[in-house]
Amino acid sequence: MRSNLDELTARLGRWSSGRGPLYLLLAVRLRALIDDGELPPGSPLPPERTLARRLAVGRGTVVAAYDQLQQEGKVTRRQGSGTRVSPAAVPATRASAGMAVNPLHQHLLGLPDGVALLSCVAPDEPPPALIEAYAQAAAELAAVRHDIGYHPAGHPALREALAAYYRARGVPTSPGEILVTNGAQQALTLLAAVFLSPGDTVLTEPVTYPGALETFREAAARFRTAAVMPESGPQERGTAEHGPQEARPGEAGAAGPGPAGFGAALAARPALAYLVPTGQNPTGSVMPSLVRRRLAGLAAEYDVPLIDDEVPAELCFSGEPPPPLCSFHPGEQIITIGSLSKIVWGGLRVGWVRAAEPVVSRLARLRAVHDLGGDVLSQFAAARLLARSGELRRERAAVLRRRHDHLLAELARALPSWSVEPALGGQTVWVRLPHGDADAFAQVALRHRVAIPPGRAFDPLGGHGDFVRLPFLFPEEELTDAVNRLAAAWHDYDGSGSARPLPALIL
The missing domain is CATH 3.40.640.10 (Type I PLP-dependent aspartate aminotransferase-like (Major domain))
Known part of the structure; x- marks a missing residue:
């Protein structure tokens, strides 16, 4: 089953995509989880170093966030027993406590904040054929009787x-x-x-x-x-x-x-x-x-x-x-x-x-x-x-194939160390990072305002921690912008300075 650390990371969602110091952004999101009952009284929070490593931040960021919550009475901290949600932090509801959280669903539930959602794979606008079908359906509905x-x-x-x-x-x-x-x-x-x-x-x-x-x-x-x-x-x-x-x-x-x-x-x-x-x-x-x-x-x-x-x-x-x-x-x-x-x-x-x-x-x-x-x-x-369906399939597949080829070309340009196999269909490719942890990298990517799902979200046994999934259903210019953001995030995460120079990001 998913570990407590994985659960918490998923529940944090796009915590770092706002503006302000990272420790305050983290404290705000943890406070919301406590107030909503998703972190019930008495539940332990991860050790500072463990959470910092997963979120790809310095230990001081987590320490400051925990200190902030302690001052507010939301958590209690004792040497030897770690950090726990305070018994006094009565949640607004306990209904969601213990529920599984899909990081992809967490992104859907999050408020729009300018983050490029590479976590979702579905057409982003209704096609003309759907509008036509509803117009025809409305006429058909008008004729319904005895139903x-x-x-x-x-x-x-x-x-x-x-x-x-x-x-x-x-x-x-x-x-x-x-x-x-x-x-x-x-x-x-x-x-x-x-x-x-x-x-x-x-x-x-x-x-x-x-x-x-x-x-x-x-x-x-x-x-x-x-x-x-x-x-x-x-x-x-x-x-x-x-x-x-x-x-x-x-x-x-x-x-x-x-x-x-x-x-x-x-x-x-x-x-x-x-x-x-x-x-x-x-x-x-x-x-x-x-x-x-x-x-x-x-x-x-x-x-x-x-x-x-x-x-x-x-x-x-x-x-x-x-x-x-x-x-x-x-x-x-x-x-x-x-x-x-x-x-x-x-x-x-x-x-x-x-x-x-x-x-x-x-x-x-x-x-x-x-x-x-x-x-x-x-x-x-x-x-x-x-x-x-035949007409719609041919149109959609042609668009997706073109965007698929564009995404792979952009990845080869900006992130040549990443390994990716061409797809034969669908809307996504499965990408292996050359090293590191995809969950931690996804946190860095969020700070570059792009959301990607790490590989563990797709593995029922919690493996594939060095993979990410990338969609190719967006227009070519948006895919280029997303790859540029990912390349900048990888440069920050990797720290090797090996990324190629990139054009300015479109934020």
Whole structure:
């Protein structure tokens, strides 16, 4: 599980991006965490040197921040027992105490402050096609009669459109095999509630989508990891070096690399397995069809529910998205999730699950407890957009491929010591730092007004501390500016003076 230091670092968010002395900025953020109940009375704060090292500041900064909080009565400090939140610091609420914090979500929750958010990967404005689809959907809504608008499984029109979408991809699908959700994140939450009990094991790749990890953590699951492919690179994900990892206390271990290793992990019959085969987040890799067939067969053989996260699947640079895992096996074990957040816009909160009818029925009953159905107008618009998915895919993939190439060229120019593999799809590349700690470097980057997620956020076992994820979905001039900021931050962090001269930053 994530360490207390990792938790606190994530909760601090963009603490250093304001103006003023660093010790005051740190004290302000810690005070807010105490007042909001996220650091409850009696909870220990990290030792000064430990926190300073993680935040990439001098020990004096942490000492001064702790002293400030002690003067305010927020913390107590005793030699030999460290620094703890004061019992007198009664929080406004205790509801959030102990909740897992995804550093990516923390950036979303933060107020706008001029920081370039390289932590978020979704289109930053609604495309014209979405505006057109809503106009058409409004006319369709005006004609609705005898419909109260509650559809826990999704509006019939969108369920049929999604079934047709999969049929066009060669997967026989009926509307009864479709559940519409408020985005793919809700789909993951429902699936975790149906398939996981506290202490169950979830099998994932060594690095994967953090939103899924947080959902499984919220269900009190344990993790086992196995790389899908034995060699590094976008075509063959995972490496012998980064695949097997030691388990943390309370977690299952990691299996060896390759389909055989993942198959061996499936043979242990975890409660649930999770993969992002196309445009993988964070590596941008694409799983070969032969491997897809093998893994789908193994999941069916060992009767393990396997989630195929296809949210970034439409962003495959080679053209048509590869076949989903469910195309290789028709049984109940393969569950596909998707959404329009990457190909259209994150603000269109429409996602879905494609699964066997008994699974969809269970999910629909659970959703009805929490949510009687999604917004009907958005579902009408989504059905219109699905009819244009080929056109939208080609346009979006062409833009992303151009920006991907630009980002890699800029990294080679300004940060030649960083190692990065080209992506085959998706919206991100996985970058290895030549040395140092990515969490500490991310703190320095914040002081240069750019937010990047460190590698540990993507690893369920807390490894990959020398990696960062970078997106390439922004316009070229913004990518250049972001790389320049990162290069200046790396110069400060590295201290070698080896960075090349850079143009002035655009702040």
